[in-house]
Amino acid sequence: MAIKPLAIAACTLTNALGRGLAASLRALREGESGLRPCDFEDAELNTWIGQVAGLDQEPLRGELAPFDCRNNRLARLGLEQDGFGAAVRQARDRYGADRIGVFIGTSTSGIGATEHAYRQRDPITGSLPATFDYQHTHNVFSVADFTRRWLGLTGVAFAISTACSSSAKAFASAWRQMRGGLCDAAVVGGVDSLCLTTLHGFNALGLISARPCRPWDVDRDGLNIGEAAGFALLEWAKPNDDRVLLLGYGESSDAYHMTAAHPEGAGAALAMQEALARAEILPAQVDYINLHGTATPLNDAAEDRAVLRVFGPATPCSSTKGWTGHTLGAAGVTEAVFVALCLEQDLIPGTLNTRRRDPRLGAGVVLENRERPLRLALSNSFGFGGTNCSLLLGRRRR
Amino acid sequence: MNPLAVEAVGLMAPGLAGWPASQAVLAGQRPHAAEPMPATMATLLPANERRRVTATIKLALQAAQEAMAQAALALDPSPGNGRGELSVRTVFASSGGDSEILDKICVALTQPDRPVSPTHFHQSVHNTPAGYWSIATGCMQPSLSLSAYDGSFAAGLREAAALAWADQARVLLIAYDLPPPFPLAERRQIIAPFAAALLLNPATTANRLALLRLDPGASGQPADRLDDAGLERLRAGNPAARGLPLLCAIARRATRRVILFAGTSATLRVAVEP
Numbered sequence: 001m002a003i004k005p006l007a008i009a010a011c012t013l014t015n016a017l018g019r020g021l022a023a024s025l026r027a028l029r030e031g032e033s034g035l036r037p038c039d040f041e042d043a044e045l046n047t048w049i050g051q052v053a054g055l056d057q058e059p060l061r062g063e064l065a066p067f068d069c070r071n072n073r074l075a076r077l078g079l080e081q082d083g084f085g086a087a088v089r090q091a092r093d094r095y096g097a098d099r100i101g102v103f104i105g106t107s108t109s110g111i112g113a114t115e116h117a118y119r120q121r122d123p124i125t126g127s128l129p130a131t132f133d134y135q136h137t138h139n140v141f142s143v144a145d146f147t148r149r150w151l152g153l154t155g156v157a158f159a160i161s162t163a164c165s166s167s168a169k170a171f172a173s174a175w176r177q178m179r180g181g182l183c184d185a186a187v188v189g190g191v192d193s194l195c196l197t198t199l200h201g202f203n204a205l206g207l208i209s210a211r212p213c214r215p216w217d218v219d220r221d222g223l224n225i226g227e228a229a230g231f232a233l234l235e236w237a238k239p240n241d242d243r244v245l246l247l248g249y250g251e252s253s254d255a256y257h258m259t260a261a262h263p264e265g266a267g268a269a270l271a272m273q274e275a276l277a278r279a280e281i282l283p284a285q286v287d288y289i290n291l292h293g294t295a296t297p298l299n300d301a302a303e304d305r306a307v308l309r310v311f312g313p314a315t316p317c318s319s320t321k322g323w324t325g326h327t328l329g330a331a332g333v334t335e336a337v338f339v340a341l342c343l344e345q346d347l348i349p350g351t352l353n354t355r356r357r358d359p360r361l362g363a364g365v366v367l368e369n370r371e372r373p374l375r376l377a378l379s380n381s382f383g384f385g386g387t388n389c390s391l392l393l394g395r396r397r398r
Numbered sequence: 399m400n401p402l403a404v405e406a407v408g409l410m411a412p413g414l415a416g417w418p419a420s421q422a423v424l425a426g427q428r429p430h431a432a433e434p435m436p437a438t439m440a441t442l443l444p445a446n447e448r449r450r451v452t453a454t455i456k457l458a459l460q461a462a463q464e465a466m467a468q469a470a471l472a473l474d475p476s477p478g479n480g481r482g483e484l485s486v487r488t489v490f491a492s493s494g495g496d497s498e499i500l501d502k503i504c505v506a507l508t509q510p511d512r513p514v515s516p517t518h519f520h521q522s523v524h525n526t527p528a529g530y531w532s533i534a535t536g537c538m539q540p541s542l543s544l545s546a547y548d549g550s551f552a553a554g555l556r557e558a559a560a561l562a563w564a565d566q567a568r569v570l571l572i573a574y575d576l577p578p579p580f581p582l583a584e585r586r587q588i589i590a591p592f593a594a595a596l597l598l599n600p601a602t603t604a605n606r607l608a609l610l611r612l613d614p615g616a617s618g619q620p621a622d623r624l625d626d627a628g629l630e631r632l633r634a635g636n637p638a639a640r641g642l643p644l645l646c647a648i649a650r651r652a653t654r655r656v657i658l659f660a661g662t663s664a665t666l667r668v669a670v671e672p
Contacts, residue, residue, distance in 0.1 A: 107523060107524075111500065111504075114500070114504050114582070115504055115507050117504075118504040118505065118507065118508050118581075119507075119508050121508075121581060126580065126581055127581050127584055128581045128582075128584065128585060132585060133585075134582065134585040134586045135547060135585075135586070138500075139493065139494055139545065139547055139586075140493075140494065140495060140524055140545035141493070141545040141546050141547040141550075142547075144545075144546070145547065154664070156553065156556055157546065157553075157661070158544045158545060158546040158549075158550075158553040158557070159544060159545045159546070160542060160543070160544050161495070161523070161524030161525065161543050161544065161545060162523075162524070162525040162528070162541070162542065162543050163523040163524075163525055169542060172540075173542065173544075173557060173560075175564070176557070176560035176561055176563075176564040177556065177557070177560045179560065179563070179564050180400075180556075180559060180560035180563050180564065180614075181614050182556055182559075182560055182612075182614045183614075196507045196512065197503050197504075197507065197514070197519070197522065200506075200507065200512045200514040200519075201503070201514050201516075201519030201520075201522065202519070203514075204514045204515065204516040204519055205516045205519060205520070206516075251540035251541075251542075252538050252539070252540060253528070253529075253532035253537060253538050253539060253540065253541050254532065254538070255532040255533055255535070255536050255537055255538050256533065257533065258520045258521075258526070258529050258530070258533070259520045266538070267538055270538060383523070383525070384520055384523050384525070384529065385523055385525040385526060385528055385529025385532075386529055386532060386533070387525055387528070387529070387541065
């Protein structure tokens with residue numbers, strides 16, 4: 001039997017395309033990328049990034065001031081958009097503050113604060129500056145703790161950190177925790193912000209592109225790092241619910257390599273199959289796939305194999321990384337909400353920046369936006385360590 | 399709430415070198431003495447790999463490996479599941495992940511040309527032990543890596559329980575944390591390494607160490623403390639060791655209610671029976 005679906009009662013996005021859902025939707029429609037040449041701090045790397053404007057000017061104040069760091073500023077900015085806080089407050093009145101779980105994905109949380117602190121070590125003792133607050137900034141849980149406090153929620157809360165699948169897996173955790181009766185509704189999300197660790201780390205691995213990323217392009221040569229915050233409020237779907245529903249999720253491990261995707265995309269295929277199986281949906285019923293599509297030569301090739309194995313070449317798919325860059329731990333929720341928007345708007349986004357599809361790849365990658373009725377769509381997120389997650393979202397036809 | 403069988407336990411900390419050797423201490427029959435941990439751990443990793451990985455990875459995998467070895471059943475290949483040899487899902491819970499690696503990266507970022515090692519970067523993700531575990535075992539089952547700061551053990555137990563019930567499958571919970579190096583150690587005090595693994599089965603098999611029932615409600619009661627001074631010092635000094643009251647209850651093989659620390663002003667009630 002298909003699993004009991006969850007409804008997205010409210011959602012919001014903030015990324016290089018702007019603050020709030022309208023900014024993302026407008027950019028998707030207009031084909032306007034949020035990627036710019038990298039000018040983050042003093043990174044001095046020849047690459048493009050998807051940066052959120054204004055974070056430097058807006059410190060956290062008051063009770064939550066100890067959480068002040070780029071990542072939690074981004075979380076706050078995200079939570080302020082689209083009436084998300086108000087929607088959660090209403091849910092809090094309905095369910096109780098202790099019955100709404102908080103599951104937030106992040107890969108590096110506020111490590112930027114530690115990067116800064118290491119540059120300000122005491123020259124004699126080597127100690128970090130007195131202002132540095134590890135628990136409320138750098139620690140993985142910090143962003144989930146901040147989100148929970150900002151929303152006034154007191155139930156189960158944790159940060160999920162499985163690299164670039166983190167915030168997709170937040171949806172799966174929410175479903176399980178609700179199913180197990182550990183909470184009655186959930187705030188899921190993902191927040192990852194630009195930092196030198198990821199910029200220089202991906203650079204050291206030779207995975208970043210000096211140009212705007214071009215998923216599935218014959219000349220693709222790497223990814224661009226982006227930053228984003230995205231949140232969704234999930235509750236059990238009602239009969240005849242016409243909101244966007246989480247119908248299925250699938251997770252797997254590659255068991256292959258720490259950074260390289262399985263060349264046949266075995267784990268990725270398994271995650272997609274599990275998502276379909278949980279929803280009792282056949283591959284041919286899926287109208288659109290939002291690919292993980294980072295634009296590194298090997299990742300796209302592996303995902304292509306996996307998509308072909310599960311869906312064949314006919315299902316329209318695209319990568320939206322050309323708009324936002326790869327937002328790492330926030331990619332899962334960013335793209336799940338993109339998919340939700342596309343289901344509402346009957347829009348299949350193209351693959352921005354990609355000019356010539358790699359003839360060695362066979363998935364039905366769409367380059368230009370298309371308008372067509374959509375009912376079911378899948379979103380893929382894969383990460384280092386061979387962690388895979390696919391989400392199947394759907395909406396009843398109006 | 400639905401019960402879960404604990405089929406096996408893995409444990410590694412100073413003075414708690416493995417489950418069989420630790421039961422007398424945990425059951426209150428012998429005082430805890432903080433003896434050094436064995437030099438060789440995580441033998442499931444190939445020797446060359448073991449030399450390359452960090453103390454964090456080895457500690458987490460050692461506890462996982464011990465629990466799986468105890469449950470000989472779970473190590474049997476599951477025919478026809480198409481997911482490699484192990485059919486066991488994993489939840490890795492750690493407050494801070496691999497601080498040794500994060501320290502090295504932050505130091506590299508202060509140096510000219512920022513020589514971040516690609517190996518350190520890929521080992522910096524919170525799910526690194528999960529990645530090495532799946533590669534070493536060939537297990538393609540889902541795995542989650544999470545943090546809830548000092549409440550990470552309780553969060554991991556909730557997620558492992560939810561996963562076991564949702565998928566009607568065995569779940570291995572691995573909680574681990576190590577003292578960070580200087581200078582991070584000045585801002586995050588973890589007094590000793592600690593890792594524990596619990597193999598949980600939603601089928602309440604007779605072949606079990608204990609049966610657990612999680613109470614989903616807020617408890618409002620303070621977390622249990624331990625009578626043994628050494629164990630209590632560990633419990634309070636390492637986020638993963640916040641699970642010690644549960645391990646003690648399992649070792650005593652008695653029926654009791656355990657209250658685990660689950661974060662600032664939050665606790666998790668667990669009913670334990672043999």
